[in-house]
Amino acid sequence: MRTVDTINQLLAQLPVGLSIGAVLLLAALGLNFTFGQMGVINMAHGELIMVGAYTAFVAQAWVGLPSSYALLVALPAAFAVTGLLGLALEAGLIRHFYGRPLDTLLLTFGIGLVLQQLARDVFGAPNVSVPAPPWLAGGLTVAGMHLPYARLFILALAAACVAATAYYLSRSRSGRRMRAVIHNRDLAAVSGIAVRRVDAATFFLGSGLAGVAGVALTLIGPTGPTTGTNYIVDAFLVVVVGGLGQLRGTVLAAFALGLLNAMVEPWSGASLAKVVVFAAIIVFLQLRPQGMFTVRTRALT
Amino acid sequence: MLEVRGLCSGYGRARVLFDVDVAVRAGQVACVMGRNGVGKTTLLNTVMGLIPAVGGSVVFDGVDVTRAPTHVRVRSGMGYAPQGHETFAPLTVLENLKVAADGLPRSGEAIEEQLELFPRLRPLLNRRAGLLSGGQAQQLAIARALVAGPRLLVLDEPTEGIQPSIVAEIVEVIGQVAARGVAVLLVEQYLDVALGLADTVTVLDAGRVVHSGQAADLSREEAARLLAV
Numbered sequence: 225m226r227t228v229d230t231i232n233q234l235l236a237q238l239p240v241g242l243s244i245g246a247v248l249l250l251a252a253l254g255l256n257f258t259f260g261q262m263g264v265i266n267m268a269h270g271e272l273i274m275v276g277a278y279t280a281f282v283a284q285a286w287v288g289l290p291s292s293y294a295l296l297v298a299l300p301a302a303f304a305v306t307g308l309l310g311l312a313l314e315a316g317l318i319r320h321f322y323g324r325p326l327d328t329l330l331l332t333f334g335i336g337l338v339l340q341q342l343a344r345d346v347f348g349a350p351n352v353s354v355p356a357p358p359w360l361a362g363g364l365t366v367a368g369m370h371l372p373y374a375r376l377f378i379l380a381l382a383a384a385c386v387a388a389t390a391y392y393l394s395r396s397r398s399g400r401r402m403r404a405v406i407h408n409r410d411l412a413a414v415s416g417i418a419v420r421r422v423d424a425a426t427f428f429l430g431s432g433l434a435g436v437a438g439v440a441l442t443l444i445g446p447t448g449p450t451t452g453t454n455y456i457v458d459a460f461l462v463v464v465v466g467g468l469g470q471l472r473g474t475v476l477a478a479f480a481l482g483l484l485n486a487m488v489e490p491w492s493g494a495s496l497a498k499v500v501v502f503a504a505i506i507v508f509l510q511l512r513p514q515g516m517f518t519v520r521t522r523a524l525t
Numbered sequence: 526m527l528e529v530r531g532l533c534s535g536y537g538r539a540r541v542l543f544d545v546d547v548a549v550r551a552g553q554v555a556c557v558m559g560r561n562g563v564g565k566t567t568l569l570n571t572v573m574g575l576i577p578a579v580g581g582s583v584v585f586d587g588v589d590v591t592r593a594p595t596h597v598r599v600r601s602g603m604g605y606a607p608q609g610h611e612t613f614a615p616l617t618v619l620e621n622l623k624v625a626a627d628g629l630p631r632s633g634e635a636i637e638e639q640l641e642l643f644p645r646l647r648p649l650l651n652r653r654a655g656l657l658s659g660g661q662a663q664q665l666a667i668a669r670a671l672v673a674g675p676r677l678l679v680l681d682e683p684t685e686g687i688q689p690s691i692v693a694e695i696v697e698v699i700g701q702v703a704a705r706g707v708a709v710l711l712v713e714q715y716l717d718v719a720l721g722l723a724d725t726v727t728v729l730d731a732g733r734v735v736h737s738g739q740a741a742d743l744s745r746e747e748a749a750r751l752l753a754v
């Protein structure tokens with residue numbers, strides 16, 4: 225009897241776990257480019273997510289787009305805004321610190337603080353909320369499980385972003401160049417590739433995906449200057465556990481962490497859940513320091 | 526086609542090359558020789574801009590490229606197959622060629638030409654380059670260097686650690702490429718291969734040129750003596 229209860233309880237957490245996983249995946253997907261592939265520890269990635277979330281806010285509160293389609297405008301807009309912001313940071317600052325991970329960490333941590341303060345100055349310290357489109361209100365009930373449409377949308381968005389990323393890397397000309405530069409910079413240069421330009425493009429994509437993640441976050445909670453910062457540690461963990469730069473690994477790790485979080489939380493509360501998850505990750509990395517899949521990256525030198 | 530004058534370079538504060546002069550004419554093979562660690566690879570990497578020159582100049586086809594970034598040199602007609610038959614391991618053989626051919630007006634034809642030159646690559650097009658044997662990888666590396674149609678081909682020990690039958694094929698390709706008017710700058714350790722292909726020979730020792738001249742004027746004994754210094 226007890227076991228049946230437990231199983232039911234776990235099953236009930238499944239949708240929550242999947243949707244936490246989807247959010248983590250969106251947050252980690254951009255890091256998979258900048259950290260996983262380029263080796264840049266961008267601590268400001270969380271703030272890029274925050275900027276994406278505020279882009280969704282601006283689309284409704286300032287531009288006045290109706291909530292019925294503001295979300296669909298905000299997604300590409302946030303991609304462009306955070307992509308360009310990331311591009312500017314790369315070209316203006318981060319680029320000069322390639323090959324110096326500790327300096328990069330401190331620099332981007334500082335950039336993150338500046339962005340948070342800017343958000344406070346522009347939007348105020350209290351959280352704002354972004355009305356979800358009416359067509360995402362409500363949800364499905366399948367086999368006794370309640371699946372809110374907003375969570376399903378995030379799941380679909382994450383799937384679409386993964387598919388687009390995979391397609392871009394494996395099929396497009398510039399994705400091919402990106403893989404070449406990541407594998408061997410000198411050989412790429414010797415093949416006529418402008419490696420600096422590819423670095424910039426990689427950063428643009430990674431940062432743009434952070435913006436998309438930010439828009440998704442507005443669907444499940446209020447937006448504030450530290451939105452995104454809450455996800456940054458988990459997102460880095462996802463990329464590390466997944467095996468730096470490995471798309472498959474990132475996807476699996478995000479959902480594994482999401483599910484683990486959701487399963488542990490009902491018994492232990494949120495903060496103990498974090499501890500359990502961290503412990504599980506440490507054990508995992510002891511057993512498999514290279515992550516789920518083999519690392520095939522070259523840090524920038 | 527290529528004129529290297531007084532080239533100095535190194536790694537950080539460690540100087541490796543001192544006042545090196547090398548020249549290659551169109552259609553000729555200039556061979557650079559020397560024992561392990563004398564600076565042959567450093568010379569080629571500096572010529573290609575992967576290592577900055579500390580002094581001297583690199584002039585390609587009348588244009589001073591000493592400060593030009595590597596990809597600009599490549600696009601202006603300098604092809605390079607680095608030491609160790611390097612390829613993009615996670616990419617397929619075809620993708621390896623496409624990476625270097627992208628942006629060319631006739632990239633499909635350019636790749637086709639390479640497959641005619643290296644027929645062994647044709648059945649391997651969809652295989653990951655990381656799975657190729659050393660000989661296959663070297664052929665791919667040279668094909669990648671040639672695909673953009675360079676007027677100068679720079680090769681670093683293309684026969685190193687490769688089985689004799691494929692060495693013969695590679696030697697033949699280098700001869701064909703030179704016969705088409707491409708200038709070839711070749712680093713080669715095997716005396717037979719080097720003297721068989723070379724029009725001119727430059728011998729380095731400890732980062733300096735210790736011999737330079739026409740290959741025809743260099744006897745085997747003299748060459749062996751220079752390399753054994």
Ligand SMILES: Nc1ncnc2c1ncn2[C@@H]1O[C@H](COP(=O)(O)OP(=O)(O)OP(=O)(O)O)[C@@H](O)[C@H]1O
Binds near residue numbers: 560561567
């Ligand atoms: N990345 C590097 N950093 C510091 N020193 C280096 C580096 N690469 C090579 N060297 C040094 O520079 C010198 C020349 O090396 P280089 O690779 O040019 O020699 P080489 O003639 O190509 O040798 P080989 O025949 O073994 O290929 C050597 O003393 C080597 O130790």
Ligand SMILES: [Mg+2]
Binds near residue numbers: 565567608681
């Ligand atoms: Mg060498």
